[in-house]
Amino acid sequence: MKDKIMPVGVVISGRDPLVSLEKVKSLGLFNCQMSIPPEEWWSKERIELIKKTAKEKKIKITSLICGFEGESYRDIPTIKRTVGLLNPAMRGKRVLRVFSYSDFAAKLEVKVIQTHIGFIPEDRADPDYEGLVIALQRIADYCRENNQFFALETGQEKALTLSKFIEDVNRLNVRVNFDPANMLLYDADDPIKALNILGRYVIGVHCKDGKRPERKGELGREYPLGEGDVGIEDFINKLKKIGYTGPLTIEREISGERQMRDILEAKELLERLVSKE
C-alpha cells in the first residue's frame, strides 16, 4: 500500500513513552515525534517494550527530539546562553550527548533525530560560527554511521542564515525540521517565503501557530493552530507545492485538557487542508 501523503502526527513527551504512545492513539493519530526518554528507558528490554507497544498501536515514531540538561527558553538572552550547541562552554559535552542519543535512536529504529542547536550567528566571522559548523559535522558523521538524518529545528535565525550554515556543514544527512511558528515567535523570518530557501532540506514539519513579539527583543506568543499569523492554509499549500510528502506533526506547547482539545482541532483542520485540491 502506498504511504499516505502528509499524515498528521503529534509531538509527545518521552518521559514515559508508553503513556505517550497511548495518548497518540487516543488522539486517533498514527505517527509522532518523541522527546528522548530519560536514560532509565535506554535498556534493551525497555527499548523492546517501546517498539512492541508502538507496533501494537500501529504508531510510527518519525523522529526523536534531543534536549540538553540546563536548557531554558525563559527569554532570548537565556536561550542564547543555554540552548543547543552555541555556548562553547557546553558544546563538546553536548556533542557527545547527541552521539548517545543517536545510538539510542538506532536501537529504537528511528531514522531522524533533531534539535534546536541555538541561534546560528548571521556573520560567518563570529567566533562561535566555525565551532558550530565543526560540531554539526561531527554529529552528522556520527549519525551517518547509524544510518540517520540529523534535523535542525528552524526559527531562531533567518532562513538564509540557516541554509548557508547547512551548506558550510556540507553533509548530506543534515536536514531541517521546519517550524513556521518559531519564525514568528523569534521574529526571525517570513515562514512561507522561508520554504523557498529551505524547502529542499525539509524532512519534518511542526504544525504550530504564533504571533510575532510586540516589542523587539522579546519572544512572541504561541496560539492554537489557525489562530496565529502563520497562515496555515498557505503553509500547507506551499508544502504541497515544494513536493513535501512527510508527516505534519502538530506541536502545541501547553499541557492538560486544553492541549488535547487544541491538538484535536488542529488535526481536523490539517486533514481538511491536506485533502483539499
Ligand code: MG
Ligand atoms: Mg517546534
